[in-house]
Amino acid sequence: xxxxxxxxxxxxxxxWDTIHETAKFGATPKGGVRRLTLGPEDKQVRDxxxxxxxxxxxxxxVDALGSMFGLRRGRDMTKPPVGLGSHLDTQPTGGKYDGVLxxxxxxxxxxxxxxxGIETETPLCICNWTNEEGSRFAPATMASAAYAxxxxxxxxxxxxxxxxVTVGEALDGIGYRGSEAVGARKFGAFVELHIEQGPLLExxxxxxxxxxxxxxxxxxDGKITGFESHAGTTPMPLRRDALAAxxxxxxxxxxxxxxxxxxxxxxxxxxxxxxxxRNVIPGEIAFTTDIRSPNSETLExxxxxxxEAMAGIAARRRVEIGFEAIWRKxxxxxxxxxxDAVENSTKALxxxxxxxxxxxxxxxxxxxxxxxxxxxxxxxKDGVSHNELEDATQADCTAGANVLMHTVLALxxxxx
Amino acid sequence: xxxxxxxxxxxxxxxWDTIHETAKFGATPKGGVRRLTLGPEDKQVRDxxxxxxxxxxxxxxVDALGSMFGLRRGRDMTKPPVGLGSHLDTQPTGGKYDGVLxxxxxxxxxxxxxxxGIETETPLCICNWTNEEGSRFAPATMASAAYAxxxxxxxxxxxxxxxxVTVGEALDGIGYRGSEAVGARKFGAFVELHIEQGPLLExxxxxxxxxxxxxxxxxxDGKITGFESHAGTTPMPLRRDALAAxxxxxxxxxxxxxxxxxxxxxxxxxxxxxxxxRNVIPGEIAFTTDIRSPNSETLExxxxxxxEAMAGIAARRRVEIGFEAIWRKxxxxxxxxxxDAVENSTKALxxxxxxxxxxxxxxxxxxxxxxxxxxxxxxxKDGVSHNELEDATQADCTAGANVLMHTVLALxxxxx
Numbered sequence: 001x002x003x004x005x006x007x008x009x010x011x012x013x014x015x016w017d018t019i020h021e022t023a024k025f026g027a028t029p030k031g032g033v034r035r036l037t038l039g040p041e042d043k044q045v046r047d048x049x050x051x052x053x054x055x056x057x058x059x060x061x062v063d064a065l066g067s068m069f070g071l072r073r074g075r076d077m078t079k080p081p082v083g084l085g086s087h088l089d090t091q092p093t094g095g096k097y098d099g100v101l102x103x104x105x106x107x108x109x110x111x112x113x114x115x116x117g118i119e120t121e122t123p124l125c126i127c128n129w130t131n132e133e134g135s136r137f138a139p140a141t142m143a144s145a146a147y148a149x150x151x152x153x154x155x156x157x158x159x160x161x162x163x164x165v166t167v168g169e170a171l172d173g174i175g176y177r178g179s180e181a182v183g184a185r186k187f188g189a190f191v192e193l194h195i196e197q198g199p200l201l202e203x204x205x206x207x208x209x210x211x212x213x214x215x216x217x218x219x220x221d222g223k224i225t226g227f228e229s230h231a232g233t234t235p236m237p238l239r240r241d242a243l244a245a246x247x248x249x250x251x252x253x254x255x256x257x258x259x260x261x262x263x264x265x266x267x268x269x270x271x272x273x274x275x276x277x278r279n280v281i282p283g284e285i286a287f288t289t290d291i292r293s294p295n296s297e298t299l300e301x302x303x304x305x306x307x308e309a310m311a312g313i314a315a316r317r318r319v320e321i322g323f324e325a326i327w328r329k330x331x332x333x334x335x336x337x338x339x340d341a342v343e344n345s346t347k348a349l350x351x352x353x354x355x356x357x358x359x360x361x362x363x364x365x366x367x368x369x370x371x372x373x374x375x376x377x378x379x380x381k382d383g384v385s386h387n388e389l390e391d392a393t394q395a396d397c398t399a400g401a402n403v404l405m406h407t408v409l410a411l412x413x414x415x416x
Numbered sequence: 417x418x419x420x421x422x423x424x425x426x427x428x429x430x431x432w433d434t435i436h437e438t439a440k441f442g443a444t445p446k447g448g449v450r451r452l453t454l455g456p457e458d459k460q461v462r463d464x465x466x467x468x469x470x471x472x473x474x475x476x477x478v479d480a481l482g483s484m485f486g487l488r489r490g491r492d493m494t495k496p497p498v499g500l501g502s503h504l505d506t507q508p509t510g511g512k513y514d515g516v517l518x519x520x521x522x523x524x525x526x527x528x529x530x531x532x533g534i535e536t537e538t539p540l541c542i543c544n545w546t547n548e549e550g551s552r553f554a555p556a557t558m559a560s561a562a563y564a565x566x567x568x569x570x571x572x573x574x575x576x577x578x579x580x581v582t583v584g585e586a587l588d589g590i591g592y593r594g595s596e597a598v599g600a601r602k603f604g605a606f607v608e609l610h611i612e613q614g615p616l617l618e619x620x621x622x623x624x625x626x627x628x629x630x631x632x633x634x635x636x637d638g639k640i641t642g643f644e645s646h647a648g649t650t651p652m653p654l655r656r657d658a659l660a661a662x663x664x665x666x667x668x669x670x671x672x673x674x675x676x677x678x679x680x681x682x683x684x685x686x687x688x689x690x691x692x693x694r695n696v697i698p699g700e701i702a703f704t705t706d707i708r709s710p711n712s713e714t715l716e717x718x719x720x721x722x723x724e725a726m727a728g729i730a731a732r733r734r735v736e737i738g739f740e741a742i743w744r745k746x747x748x749x750x751x752x753x754x755x756d757a758v759e760n761s762t763k764a765l766x767x768x769x770x771x772x773x774x775x776x777x778x779x780x781x782x783x784x785x786x787x788x789x790x791x792x793x794x795x796x797k798d799g800v801s802h803n804e805l806e807d808a809t810q811a812d813c814t815a816g817a818n819v820l821m822h823t824v825l826a827l828x829x830x831x832x
Contacts, residue, residue, distance in 0.1 A: 093691075198649030215648055219694060230801055231683035231706045232631055233614030233775030236674045238799070243684055244670050247663035254660050258652045267647035268659055270692040275509075278635060278685045278704040280802065288694040290647045359649030383654070385646055386696060 008116055010405055012398040015108040019397070022048060022088070022104065023096040032388025033096055037089035037131035038066065038170035045088045046176060049103070049128055056110050058126065061185065062178025064153050065143040066130040066171050069185055072110055074123035075415035082120075082412040083190040083371075084109065084404060085127030087363060091135050095390020097380060097397070102193040103128050105401035109408060121413030122188055129363040130176075136161045137170075139327070144363035146182050148370045153182045183370075189338055189411045190373040192364035193404045195392050199383030200356060207399045209356035209377030210343045214332030214365040215263075215292035216299045221326050222249070226319040228275070228283025243282040245319045246271055252309040253289055256302055263357055264293040264302060289323075294331050294357045332358070332365040338374035338411070345406035346376075351399050360385075376403050424532055426821055428814040431524040435813070438464060438504070438520065439512040448804025449512055453505035453547035454482065454586035461504045462592060465519070465544055472526050474542065477601065478594025480569050481559040482546040482587050485601055488526050490539035491831035498536075498828040499603035499787075500525065500820060501543030502610060503779060507551050511806020513796060513813070518609040519544050521817035525824060537829030538604055545779040546592075552577045553586075555743070560779035562598050564786045569598045599786075605754060605827045606789040608780035609820045611808050615799030616772060623815045624762045625772035625793030628755045630748030630781040631679075631708035632715045637742050638665070642735040644691070644699025659698040661735045662687055668725040669705055672718055679773055680709040680718060705739075710747045710773045748774070748781040754790035754827070761822035762792075767815050776801075792819050 025048070026034045026041035035041040049068065053060050058070035071081060086102025106126035113120070129147075134140025137159045146156050157168035171177035196202075201209050226242035250268045257266030267290045274284040291306070293299045307323065314321040339355075346353045356377055358365065367373045378400035381391035441464065442450045442457035451457040465484060469476050474486035487497060502518025522542035529536070545563075550556025553575045562572050573584035587593035612618075617625050642656035666684045673682030683706045690700040707722070709715045723739065730737040755771075762769045772793055774781065783789045794816035797807035 196649065197646050198651070199654055200651070217648070228803065229799065230613050230776060231685055232633070232681065232708050232777070233612065233801070234681070234799060235615070236670065236677055236681055238615055241670070241683075243666055243687060247666040250659055250663040251667075254652065254657070261652055265648065265650070265652060267657075267695070267697055269647055269689075269694045269696050269698060271659065271687070271689060272692075273685075273687060276686040276688075279683070279706050280685050281683055282685060290695050292648050360646060361648070383645060383650060385649070387644065 008112065008405065010108045010112045010398065010401045012394060014111065015105060015398060015401055016394045018104045018108065019096060019100060022100060026090065028093065028388055030388040032390065033090045033094050034092055035088070035090040036092065036136040037133060038136065038167070038174055038176070042089055043174035046128070049088060052107055053126065056107065056114060058110065061180050062176055063180040063182050063185070064178055065146055065156055065182050066176040066178065067143045067147070068128040070126040072124040074120045074412060076121055077123060079122040080186045080188040081123035081125035082408050083125045083127055083187040084192070084408055086192050086194060087129045087132035089131055089133050091133050091386045093388050094386060095388060097195045097390055097392045098197065098385050099132055101195055101392065101397055101400065105193050105404050108401050109405040112405060119415040120409065121415050124408060124412060125185070125187065132363055137167055141361055141363050141366055144366040148366045149183060150366065187371045190364060190367045190371050191338065191376065191404060191407050192362060193376045193400045194362060195380040195385060196377040196383070197360050197380060197385035201377060201379035202381070202383060204354060205352065206354045207351040207378065207396055208346045208353040208403055210339060210346060210353055211358050211375035211377055212334055212339045212355050213294040214358040214362065215294050216296055216331035217290065217292045217327070217329040217361065218299060218303060218325050219327040220289040221324050222287045222289060223322040224285045224319055226283050226317070229281050231279040231281055234281060239281055240318050241281050242285045242319060243273060245313055245317045245321065246285050246287060248313045249310060253306065256305045256309065257291065260293060260298050260302055264298055265359065266291045266302065292359060296331055329361065332368050334368055334374050335372035338372050341410050342374050342376055342403060342407050345403050345410060349402055349406060351403065374407070376400055376407070424528065424821065426524045426528045426814065426817045428810060430527065431521060431814060431817055432810045434520045434524065435512060435516060438516060442506065444509065444804055446804040448806065449506045449510050450508055451504070451506040452508065452552040453549060454552065454583070454590055454592070458505055459590035459592070462544070465504060468523055469542065472523065472530060474526065477596050478592055479596040479598050479601070480594055481562055481572055481598050482592040482594065483559045483563070484544040486542040488540040490536045490828060492537055493539060495538040496602045496604040497539035497541035498824050499541045499543055499606040500824050502608050503545045503548035505547055505549050507549050507802045509804050511801060511803060513611045513806055513808045514613065514801050515548055517611055517808065517813055517816065521609045521820050524817050525821040528821060535831040536825065537831050540824060540828060541601070541603065548779055553583055557777055557779050557782055560782040564782045565599060566782065603787045606780060606783045606787050607754065607792065607820060607823050608778060609792045609816045610778060611796040611801060612793040612799065613776050613796060613801035617793060617795035618797070618799060620770060621768065622770045623767040623794065623812055624769040624819055626755060626759045626762060626769055627774050627791035627793055628750055628771050629710040630774040630778065631710050632712055632747035633706065633708045633743070633745040633777065634715060634719060634741050635743040636705040637740050638703045638705060639738040640701045640735055642699050642733070645697050647695040647697055650697060655697055656734050657697050658701045658735060659689060661729055661733045661737065662701050662703060664729045665726060669722065672721045672725065673707065676709065676714050676718055680714055681775065682707045682718065708775060712747055745777065748784050750784055750790050751788035754788050757826050758790050758792055758819060758823050761819050761826060765818055765822060767819065790823070792816055792823070
């Protein structure tokens, strides 16, 4: 890190104002943001972002899935740019920081470099990835996944929301189906700043999370078929109660994930009783399960133990249990050199920090499969995210943006 | 029982034909019946029933809640009639026998007595009680409960269905708001034939259940408030998972009911996660619980143990659990003399039988609080009811109708 660079700090007030300025696009009465991908509020924030990029002297390009790239020229334009950014869409009742911080901090980095008259050796490219959240269209992080070759562009364009509108139609509707082929824009490295969305940094009073891994994830769809019968007339020993079977499954998921702790997690997030009634024994339940671990072997062990537990429950309770893995994402191992670069910048800036695993999926996890990538976390209040109560401090957001800037400068190099 | 009477049998084929004739009103493709109370199909079966009663020489009266009474004169019209019957409404996906058997068997008893030229000492009154099922309007067995003084007529008339239609409006809509005051028609005794809706008679190969008790019931509305958080980023030990808490509650309800067996039952029939998502730890769940026992002390013990279990779960899992009893029905003790009368008729007719507790609520349970009452059960296939698969044999239905007839003759007396 050059002498000039290490004294350089982003403009904290400008970053903070920018975050709160964009929070008006889809603002909710409770102080959160509802900005579903490719909807009218997303168009508003995209138009704002394009104008801000152009004002900062960036060339804006849009790819065929609507991901936006603001290019800042470097001294050596033959080299691929260092990418930085995140996403501007939110959950239906989302907060002001998830995705937004990483995208606007990238903009702030450019603004700061512009103000300081710093030219980088390689170009920089600030990014707004389409549909990170996955609330309107499945899957989540679809544009970066397509960028990384996990899906074809056509596959993603044909995905439909709950009302039957396709991604392609939604892109055309807001004028953001770009001409650039998905994946055509190459990066030399990619760095994403994000709120932690978990409680660890706050609990340990650390400012910066140096993210070295992303959890591997398996998602399951489950279905229990017992027998619906009268709650008053069916003796306890004759019951085939689907909800009692689900209860054992939920506790088994919890027990098995705990046994593989501290980093493994397991959750039953959805459970719907078919035709529920207060005086009918539940006969059929659909449920989902989400298991995660930063370690592939652990993930497979949890999968195996869960299936054993379910076989036992099914036999003992005389119910059928269907349990199908619908998505498997291997653990992400972030590029060690980039992780070191993040840690070095953090140390140089004097922030408290720890290595951390990302429990959530992020665009950077997809990009890590095709380009050296890293992530920087800052604390969020009570670990709460995907919630209008999501909160982060100005000081922590500023620290994260400073680490982002110095990491990017270290990767891109300062033109002498 | 007089010599003439003991040889008398109902017309099995006529009863069977009548049951299947009325099953066309609201017939479902799967062979069940959908005849929600006070809807168009209920009007059809009521019109049919009225005409059948009048053809059989009965005077038909309708009370202010639509309950229908077909009066057959006795020799001594100063004595109150013996009531017999059940209900003609069904569950949304109900069967052909629940309620229907008891009502049409009552009609068959009258037809048989007419054919045999038998006059009873006291009058008889065959009944079709409004809204036994409670599917369209709550509560279940509302008309017989109002008859027994548990609710005022106005209270029931104001109850609304899911679309906002009141009971009063629905009665007017099908022309069945009668002029007779609810509860004004007095009975000397009341006998209801019904399918068991449980598996015991079938399992023990008994034809007749001599019902001596009805379960006491407590219904609860419950709510668990934990904390909604990200399934990927929240470590297992920090979770306040409402679904995991519910799972322990479901298993506690099951364990406690079993411990008070064999007659006690406990069921969580409904459980709804607020804003469910596969990658969000459930933060809030509404649920219901139904506990039953034929013994008041047992019911209170279960209530107490459930509350203790929930307090432990709430403390251990750092969640709030609300658990409110919204309905308490004490156990029904059917009139011993009437129960003996049912048993004596059964023995005289030579049917296998056992004493049995009714697990379900019935109109006769309400009537038992104001008039000597009894019930007769016959087996249903696999104990299944409230289901289009509900089934019963012609032989068992016939046996039940014969027991009903001879019990009623014993209570009403045969005019000599």
